[in-house]
Amino acid sequence: MGCWEEVIQNLISCGYLRSEKVIQAMRKIPRADFLPPEARPYACEDRPLPIGFGQTISAPHMYAIMLEAAQVQEGNKVLEVGAGSGYGAALLSFLAGKKGKVYSIEVVPQLAEFARKNIQKSKMHAVIIEGDGKQGYPEEAPYDRILVTAAAISLPAPLLLQLAEGGRMLAPIGGLFQELVLLEKTKSGILQRSLLPVLFVPLR
Ligand code: SAH
16 A cells, blocks of 8 residues: 555544545545655655745645535535645645636745646646735636635635635634634525634735
8 A cells, every 4th residue: 555545544534534525536636746856755744744935735634624624516616725736726626527617826926837737747627826815816706615725814805705605615714823714605694613723824
């Protein structure tokens, strides 16, 4: 058994990975393919790893938690804020399927390029946009799912506006102490709950 399959088995036995589709996504797309060469030997360690420019790729269990909570459906239009390595966007693209669409915004130009190359190599389809994710991407709004992968003190208002009714958003909120928050936009308003304490790089 390769080390990535061991990671998957661990995430399943810890209860982080539960749904067949998310398990398939992580199994099919190994994190190693989204790392710079010097970080690749550590790909199977369940912790964030540096991807350059002071940024990190999240720990495998964090992708599992976010993707399970996001409940991405085939055909969904998804927005990610913070493309980084492109790993999250590739997983989202697998989950949204051929009929779905994934947009991911990245503020560091070199990382936007890094993400694009990695996604292309993995044969997934996601559009990487260079820019400030706090503004969202109004051109393609509304989105069925929005995943924010950098932490803000409070949720940027444009993101909530660009969430479709019936949509789900996940975002780390806070400064020194952050929580991963799940927001659902329903007919009667916004449902919000905090899932767990987390630590993400700050949203710039
Ligand atoms: N989802 C990424 C995780 C990247 S870490 C992955 O799978 O690898 C968070 C990323 O958010 C970093 O790449 C950082 O440069 C980016 N970021 C920070 N502030 C941002 C902003 N205002 N707009 C867009 N991206 C931002």
